[in-house]
Amino acid sequence: MDRRNFLSKSSAALAVASPLAWADDDKKKSKKSSDHHDKPKTTEPTTPAPNPTTPPTGTTKSRVIVIGGGMAGATVAKYLRLWGDNIAVTLIERNSSYISNIMSSMVLTGQRTVSSLTYSYSKLTSAYGVTVVKGDVVEIDPVGVKVKLANGTILTADRIVMATGIEFDxxxxxxxxxxxxxxxxxxxxxxxxxxxxxxxxxxxxxxxxxxxxxxxxxxxxxxxxxxxxxxxxxxxxxxxxxxxxxxxxxxxxxxxxxxxxxxxxxxxxxxxxxxxxxxxxxxxxxxxxxxxxxxxxxxxxGQRAGKLITTAGLNNATKLIGDSAFRFAGVNQLSYASTVSGAGKVHVIGDSSATPQPKAGHIANQEAKVCADAIVRSFAGLQPDQAPVTNSACYSTITMTQASWLEAVFQYNPATAAMVASVAGSGASVGWDTENFEDMNEWFTALMADSFA
Ligand SMILES: Cc1cc2nc3c(=O)[nH]c(=O)nc-3n(C[C@H](O)[C@H](O)[C@H](O)COP(=O)(O)OP(=O)(O)OC[C@H]3O[C@@H](n4cnc5c(N)ncnc54)[C@H](O)[C@@H]3O)c2cc1C
Structure with missing residues (x-):
């Protein structure tokens, strides 16, 4: 796979999640994807995309609370509003803005600043009608579908999406x-x-x-x-x-x-x-x-899903040697619903979840789309897409001016009920160069725009 082909694959892949994931994609992107992909997911949308600027109204049918406004949470909030007709989405995040981990190692070398990696939530509200609440969620009730904030506020919903990232040992x-x-x-x-x-x-x-x-x-x-x-x-x-x-x-x-x-x-x-x-x-x-x-x-x-997931008892996967408890949240990989009995209305995406996919921002964006699609379908009385495809693209800075790249495509395997890396869709650069370094900036801009703008 050459570099150009890889770049077009990786940026097009931001949209490759499920058939519904194409709902807001322009035809050019879809065409570009089918030109360069050997992936099967080029089907047209099965439901019309709603007007993304229409905020939830008094006739709202369903409510979703998203906890955590990082790569996974911002994306799922945006795409729930894009695809979910009349879904009210509340995003609860403890910080007023998001600082991207991606590219943050370049702050160490003076090539980036933290402010250049800071993303606002304002577009999620103004363009997509997401209600953004600044707060720290301290407890969730997976069965009652409720969340409690540090200030004592209790919010209820039809679904909770947990996108709370990681905690450190x-x-x-x-x-x-x-x-x-x-x-x-x-x-x-x-x-x-x-x-x-x-x-x-x-x-x-x-x-x-x-x-x-x-x-x-x-x-x-x-x-x-x-x-x-x-x-x-x-x-x-x-x-x-x-x-x-x-x-x-x-x-x-x-x-x-x-x-x-x-x-x-x-x-x-x-x-x-x-x-x-x-x-x-x-x-x-x-x-x-x-x-x-x-x-x-x-x-x-060492890393594990955040405390909120552990105290809610949703950490039922990934035990390392010497661990007394599981580290991450097991999920149904078609919908990202928790696999804990009785907690099926809680979805876990991004780094907190346990799947064969890497814990990466690009994958968090992809999981968010699969999850949003599954929730929209569920509110319509439909099953999740049975053949989701996700993609992870990653550039690595080998020097301060040169990068390599790595890509993996994951497809759902019904036999194992898990996302599996496809050999045909995966690859890495042989060596590194300055052109990859420039492409890395292009990829990063596209990814962050897809999640936050
Ligand atoms: C140095 C570095 C480089 C990286 N480079 C890449 C790369 O090149 N490509 C790539 O794909 N990935 C990369 N990653 C990985 C990527 O950053 C993570 O995989 C991604 O951020 C995971 O997204 P997430 O939404 O699960 O978690 P996060 O992005 O961490 O978001 C979690 C959010 O939840 C909020 N939160 C947590 N608990 C609560 C609570 N109780 N109440 C309210 N809010 C809460 C947090 O404040 C945070 O905003 C890199 C990571 C690092 C550290």
């Missing part, structure tokens, strides 16, 4: 995570890590740790290590980069990252699980030995 010895920031949820820790790198003594070791899978954005830590190592060459040339990976090997894009690590002189240590840390000396004790007196430690802990 505690690390033994690390009381203040700012000492060894993860910067894996873009925001204050991203700028903190950038300033730690800037103020570090030249010659001090820089360590990045990778948790066991599944974690958010499989190529993300490897691409961040490459980016940081490239930056160190000119800014702290005496410093060395170490990657301590809890996994037995590089988990994705193995060829590219293996070559890139060699090129950058990165010391890569597999099977290095963090046992404890000493914040005073920025030292780490791992299953592969001690790494002491570091200059900067970017410690990315």
């Amino acid at each position: 505690a690390v033994p010895g690390l009381i203040d995570t700012n000492v060894m920031p993860h910067a894996w949820q873009a925001g204050a820790q991203t700028t903190l890590l950038a300033s730690q790198l800037n103020s570090m003594t030249d010659g001090a070791p820089v360590v990045l740790t990778i948790p066991k899978v599944p974690y958010r954005c499989p190529p993300g830590p490897y691409e961040r290590a490459c980016l940081m190592a490239d930056w160190l060459k000119t800014r702290k040339p005496k410093s060395k980069m170490f990657v301590l990976d809890a996994n037995p090997g590089i988990v994705t894009e193995v060829d590219n990252f293996t070559k890139a690590f060699a090129m950058h002189g990165i010391t890569y240590v597999p099977n290095a699980e963090i046992l404890s840390v000493d914040p005073a000396t920025k030292s780490l004790t791992t299953t592969m030995g001690n790494f002491i007196n570091n200059g900067v430690v970017n410690l990315i802990p």
Whole structure:
């Protein structure tokens, strides 16, 4: 697959979710997709798209509460309004705006700012009629279909969509995570890590740790290590980069990252699980030995679905060795409805859910569309689409000016009731170049516009 073909596939793929996913797509996009795809999903819409600017009225039939306004939540709120005639959608988000994780590693190298990665919810309200509530949901009642906010407000609905992202495991010895920031949820820790790198003594070791899978954005830590190592060459040339990976090997894009690590002189240590840390000396004790007196430690802990999902008892999937409880929410992969008995009116999308698809923003956007389509169908008394297709495209920064790419297409397999990666639709670039880097910006702009604008 050549680069142009990949780019057209990845941007067209933002719309490839289900037959209804084509409802708002212009014909050009649909045509472009069928020109370049060997994927089967080019059917015309089975229901007309509503006027997207019509807000819910007094004759509203159904109400959906979306919790979390990230990649998954913003997209599902928008597409429920686009496709769902007379569905009232309330999006509850604890922050007033969204900071994209995607591209946030470039804040560390000074190539991006957090403000350039900040997205407002205003278009969801003005263009699509989503009611946006700033608040922290502290409890949900999956059976009664109710949510409780920190200020005591209780809201009820016909469906709840949980798109609350991830939470991080505690690390033994690390009381203040700012000492060894993860910067894996873009925001204050991203700028903190950038300033730690800037103020570090030249010659001090820089360590990045990778948790066991599944974690958010499989190529993300490897691409961040490459980016940081490239930056160190000119800014702290005496410093060395170490990657301590809890996994037995590089988990994705193995060829590219293996070559890139060699090129950058990165010391890569597999099977290095963090046992404890000493914040005073920025030292780490791992299953592969001690790494002491570091200059900067970017410690990315293990991940799980947010507390809200756990307290509601929806974490019924993905138990790692040593875990006492499941980490993520099991879902019906046709509708993203919880598989917990009695909780079928709660849907879980994005990084919180457990599916074979990667925890990625592009996939969160795709899952949101499949979920919105299934909810719209359900309100109309219909079954979900039985053959959804999703796509994940990802660019990895190998240097500060060059990128590689990776793509996967997933199709529903009725035999296993799961999304399965299609070999034919998946691929990766051989090597990296500056053109991919430029295409990455194009892809990112299209993805964020599809979710927030
Ligand atoms: C450095 C980095 C680079 C990445 N690069 C890529 C990439 O190139 N391509 C890609 O596809 N993906 C990438 N990702 C992954 C991507 O960012 C995530 O997979 C994606 O954000 C998941 O979307 P989500 O909606 O599940 O979670 P989030 O985007 O994290 O959104 C969750 C939202 O829920 C809100 N929330 C949580 N709990 C509550 C509550 N109780 N009440 C109210 N609001 C709540 C949060 O405030 C947040 O806004 C990257 C991630 C990182 C860290």
